[in-house]
Amino acid sequence: MMIKKILLMTASLTLLSSNAIAEEIDAEAYIKYREHLMENAKHHAKGIANILKGKLQLKDNLLHHARALHEVSQMFSSAFPEGSDFGETSAKSGVWENKADFNKAAKNNQQATAALVTAAESGDLKNIGNAMAEVGKSCKACHKEYRSKK
Numbered sequence: 001m002m003i004k005k006i007l008l009m010t011a012s013l014t015l016l017s018s019n020a021i022a023e024e025i026d027a028e029a030y031i032k033y034r035e036h037l038m039e040n041a042k043h044h045a046k047g048i049a050n051i052l053k054g055k056l057q058l059k060d061n062l063l064h065h066a067r068a069l070h071e072v073s074q075m076f077s078s079a080f081p082e083g084s085d086f087g088e089t090s091a092k093s094g095v096w097e098n099k100a101d102f103n104k105a106a107k108n109n110q111q112a113t114a115a116l117v118t119a120a121e122s123g124d125l126k127n128i129g130n131a132m133a134e135v136g137k138s139c140k141a142c143h144k145e146y147r148s149k150k
C-alpha cells in the first residue's frame with residue numbers, strides 16, 4: 001500500500017517536472033533560429049551587393065532583396081529571449097544584460113533597412129549603394145558589441 005502511494009507520488013512529480021521543462025525555453029532551438037535569420041539577412045545583403053556590381057541583369061530584384069532584409073531585421077530582437085543565452089551561441093552576455101541597448105541596435109538596423117527599401121523603390125543605384133552601406137554599418141555596430149568571434 002505504502003509503496004504504491006510512493007510510486008504514485010513519484011509518477012506525478014515526474015509528470016510535473018516534465019511539464020515544467022516543456023514550458024522552459026529551448027535555448028538551442030532559439031540559437032539555431034536566430035542563426036538562420038542572420039544567415040538569411042547575409043544572403044540578401046550579398047544579393048544586393050552582387051547586383052550592384054553590375055554583372056547581373058537583375059536590377060528588378062533589388063527591391064525584393066531590400067524588402068526581405070527589412071522583414072528579417074524586424075525579427076532579430078525576438079530571437080534573443082531571456083534564457084536563450086547558453087549553448088553553442090556567439091551572442092555575448094551583454095545581449096541580456098543591456099537588453100535596452102541591444103534592442104536599440106536592432107531598431108537602428110530596422111531603420112537602415114527601411115531607408116534601403118525607400119532607396120530601392122526610387123531605383124537609383126547610387127542611392128541604393130549608399131543605403132546598403134548604412135545597413136552594413138548597423139549590422140556591424142551590433143556585432144561589435146554583442147557578437148563574439150567563434
Ligand code: HEC
Nearest residue numbers: 031035038039041042089090091105106109139142146147
Ligand atoms: C541587434 C544586434 C544585431 C544586428 C542588428 C545584426 N546582428 Fe547578426 N548577429 C548578432 C548576434 C548576437 C549574433 C550571434 C548569434 C548567436 O550565435 O546566437 C549574430 C550572428 C550573425 C551571423 C552568424 C550566424 C551564424 O550562422 O552563426 C551572421 C552571418 C550575421 N549575424 C549577419 C548579420 C547581418 C547581415 C546583419 C544586418 C543586416 C546583422 N547580422 C544584424 C546580432 C546582430
